[in-house]
Amino acid sequence: MTITRQTLLLWWGLTVTVAYLLTEYFGHTLKHGHGAVLWTWTGAMLIPVLLTLALGQRANALVWVWAGATVLAMAENFAAHAAEAKPLMLFSFHALWFLFGAAGFAYTAVVVDGRSRKQLYAAAAVLNLVGAVLVLLNHDFLKGYQYIVLALIQGVPMLLDVPLRRQHEAQNQ
Template identity: 75%
Template sequence: MLLLWGLTVTGAYLLTEYLGHTLEHGHAAVLWTWAGMMTMPLVASLLLGHRANALVWVWAGATVLAMVENFGVHIIEAKPLMHFSYHTLWFLFGAAGFAYTAAVVDGSARKKLYAGATLLNLLGAALLLVAPNLLKGYQYVALALVQGVPMLLDVPLRRRHEQQAAQ
């Protein structure tokens, strides 16, 4: 499950960056790309049902809420909220999610990984609040690095922790 989330998040952010550079008004394309990409881990989470832990449900719920907010801003064309919703919100979302993850995962290496991801996401959000154009053209690559990559790095850390716990 962790691998699927990591791959889809990384892929969705990289596709977002690509679409942002190739389409003049790509908001709808980006939103539908995210909806399609996030459907995979969300459906996988639903299929796990009661076997999924609380962490999976927190991330699934938060992802749905953030996407609904983005679609809402797009539909009502709330131009003053668009920059925050499409950019800063995703760093804040990542910071909150990774802070929660750092608090609940087992293993010190995993806790450190997610605490570091929390700090990097907070830094990204702060940069966008202070200088909205600072990461322009690279922000979704940055998001792929600070949100998707930590989940991918956690896959071997989780396996190692589970092996150590079994011994």
């Protein structure tokens, strides 16, 4: 199988969506699910990070920024979990991921080609920023469905971009 940026985008969208849905599930079914969530995310994010490494020089700066930022955010989550500092954990497992999405999608909106792709990522950035503000003001605001919201505003935009990217590339050939 040849790894393309299109394939990588699909994997990012799938792994992020599934990992957030599993996070929500673990939150409702496990009494202390932080460890399960961390290892689920580690396994899920290994897929696109390893695919990025496999792309090597064919990967653009955007792909490398997402891969590097994901590794750093995951490391922060592990550190917060190890420190067992409740305020840091509240930030790390709630607001951080909305802020991460807001920054990442804003950057993506700036650098991707195609008007519809830029609009998709700009909208995702705004929704993530709104989520971050709401969760920073009250970490229980989205309790019970926070990770479903994150799956919708982070994973789904990447999945929607798969056909948009293909369409944009076809128009420019």
